[in-house]
Amino acid sequence: MTVDRRLVIGSDYELERALAESEDSSKLNTSFIxxxxxTIRRGCSYLxxxxxxxxxxxxxxxxxxxxxxxxxxxVRPHPGLPGRGTPAMPAGLASPRSEWxxxxxxxxA
Numbered sequence: 001m002t003v004d005r006r007l008v009i010g011s012d013y014e015l016e017r018a019l020a021e022s023e024d025s026s027k028l029n030t031s032f033i034x035x036x037x038x039t040i041r042r043g044c045s046y047l048x049x050x051x052x053x054x055x056x057x058x059x060x061x062x063x064x065x066x067x068x069x070x071x072x073x074x075v076r077p078h079p080g081l082p083g084r085g086t087p088a089m090p091a092g093l094a095s096p097r098s099e100w101x102x103x104x105x106x107x108x109a
Contacts, residue, residue, distance in 0.1 A: 043068045044064050044068050046060070
């Protein structure tokens with residue numbers, strides 16, 4: 001069995017440039033996106049496997065994914081980041097003193 005790799009979106013130059021600028025690897029690697037998919041599935045009850053919960057409306061799923069995105073980026077500490085900060089901190093969207101509580105995000109929505 002062989003794996004056939006095809007570039008579907010973008011050009012060869014864009015792919016090579018993106019891989020060269022990558023902090024993690026110079027090879028195409030799906031482990032990062034698979035890990036993000038697992039995090040999203042575990043964080044969103046509508047997407048968890050073998051669960052009785054399901055989204056009856058597309059808008060409900062979108063709302064829950066937006067809350068998960070806010071929690072992931074502004075509340076949840078990430079051990080791989082300096083000072084166990086959130087992704088919003090290095091991006092300049094939040095300061096270390098502005099730790100949001102989950103309730104504050106829910107009230108802001």
